[in-house]
Amino acid sequence: MLKVSDRGNSMPESPMRKLVPYAEAAEKNGIHIYHLNIGQPDISSPKKALNAIRNHNIDILSYSPSDGFESYRKKLSHHYSKQNINLLPDDIIVTAGGSEALSFAVSCIFDPGDEVLIPEPYYANYLGFATALGVKVVPIECSINDDFSLPANDKLSSLITPRTKAIILCNPGNPTGRLCNDDELEQIRTLAIKNSLFVISDEVYREFTYDGKIHTSILSLKGLEQYGVLIDSVSKRYSLCGARIGLLASKNKDIMRAAMKFAQSRLSPPTLAQIVAEAALETEDDYFEKVKIEYVKRRNYMVERLNAIPGVKCPIPSGAFYCIAELPINNSDDFCKWMLESFSHKKETVMMAPGSGFYTNKETGLNQVRLAYVLDVKDLSRAMTCLEIGLEKYKAR
Template identity: 55%
Template sequence: MPKISQKGIDMPASPIRKLTPYADQAKKSGKKIYHLNIGQPDIETPEIMLNALKNIDFKVWAYTPSEGTASYRNKLTEYYNKINYNIQPTDIIVTNGGSEAITIAMQACLNPGEEVIIPEPFYANYNGFACSSDVVVKPIISYIDNGFALPSIAEFEKVITDKTRAIAICNPNNPTGYLYSREEMEALKELCLKYDLFLFSDEAYREFCYDGKEFISPMHLEGLENHVVVFDTVSKRYSACGARIGCLITKNKELYQTALKFAQARLSPSLEGQIAGEAAVDTPDSYFQAVSQEYTARRDTLVKGLNAIEGVFCPNPGGAFYVVAQLPIDNADKFCQWMLESFDYENETVMMAPATGFYSTPGAGTNEVRLAYVLNQDDLNKALTCLQKALEIYPGRTI
């Protein structure tokens, strides 16, 4: 039998989806599962976006330009310039989800074997994108004790080598919900200028900042224009994960033209997704205000509930809709699987993502899980009850 590639062997499984077979089996046995494992919001997609899909009227479902339609990129420019990015439509490449934007940037900015530094825990699929692009992830660990704040610049400098080409951040962070401060962003700016590095900024959760905290993008920092690559998506902002429309933004013209070649190789992003995305830009502010209030309430419910469980610690995140919690368990992967295979409380259980998959450092996150507060407060409270009952009887409890 022919052998599969080494890259295929090395490709990591998603900690968000790898337990799905166990969840499917649990459902078949009649259990109700509270899905806190994945960032699939239950918030309704804006009506203006759905209506744009319903009213599509074309005779030929044609290719679009590889960089995206002019009308959508013009509309996106309006959105970004309202938040002071000072960009042109020619700075945007529309992609098939934010995932493709990240992959294109890695392929356009780094040679095989070169390195990108990423504070961890980080979005698990960065490992997969790096593997498929022959890029090496150099993790810089952050700690739950201080809420996963950005590690010191000295820690970054320890791992910078002649192969280092970029630093990547997700702000607000997935999986921790940490929101980077202006001081932290300025420190990253100076580091990128000192070592001539790209700064990748994943901003999928830009709209989800709580308690009046300020969102700072590297696009807001003067003097970094040729270093910054922003990744964005409609998935979270408009609760439209299935649209699979994202974008890559850079003012670096040489990088833009290079990235465009990769975009041309995959032909084009979807026409219908761009139509919906263009309409979505006119979503009223009231939609985001209501969503922010709802997520703030859900965050407060989940964080308070987690910290009320004996042996559990969960910092209060400043953004996104995730938390990483430390549990009194021996192994997060075993525990999350056990929750689906062997546990139920009143025929209900909880699906979570083991945090080990959000780290590159071996052994990190073994007693941590990521939970997404994408369910209503009543369901969150029921999930918390299940978790508490599970921890009381879990064979691998450590305290």
């Protein structure tokens, strides 16, 4: 009998995408859906970046080098130096999105049965990449009541076993929107050096920090140069999700040698999109300033509306464009599905990502949802009204 692998069967579904069939069915019934389930910004991509392919003369759309165009990697090296991150062009491998960089990093570091520490709730696809390679995710439990801060050092140390090979840190965090403070980065630094752990640092939201807070890269922490593996992406930074360009970067030559073999096996990153990404590096700083002002406006609006709903709790995030909200329900998988299948207000509803998908123990997130504030305030206002009325009707059903 034909049979797919046990690993294939045990791959987790994406909490951001698993309700899509219900959303499609609702749309077919004429319901407008506010998509707060997925981090697809509605911000325009920088014109300079898009014009780069409009104006490009291409005769043959050929492969690029496996580690990406040298001209792009050189410019990236310069770009990082301005952010106090010392990377040579050879320390960088361009990938098909941050997703491929994560998959390479996990493949380079872990053998089946190894363990990875991840502050929880975490970006759901980390569990997917780990599961695909037979790696065990050991969650570092962070609580909404503590604003998702890291637990004390003794708690962190108690999670280490002889099979622990790395920590995955998402900073600023998806799904929490939390930015690590200096003390937490020091905790990670000490833990990594003391226990010889790699730190896979997912910094795809690096520019999105608010309230005057500044992001510090793992690669700029003293003593972590050999431990850090940076994951980056143009998807959110320049609103270029469809370009599928990201990168893996490390000063550790062993990691880079191994990663290059994975890069060669998939031949090359997308050629056309590298031209776009290279041009995106010329984006003026005021693009980010404007984008940040917009996200702060949306964040403030959404978090205020959420906290004004009886029984809802949502800490104010300091980065990225997500928040986790606790709702007065006991099964957010059911609630999010119900909002698409059985509810509408003025022919509108809202799609959210159920919290369970961001936790190893699915019970933990059952009264939580992740919301992305990637729509303008007018749309967010209607989405919040749908949520408010939806919650009342769900409880009364």
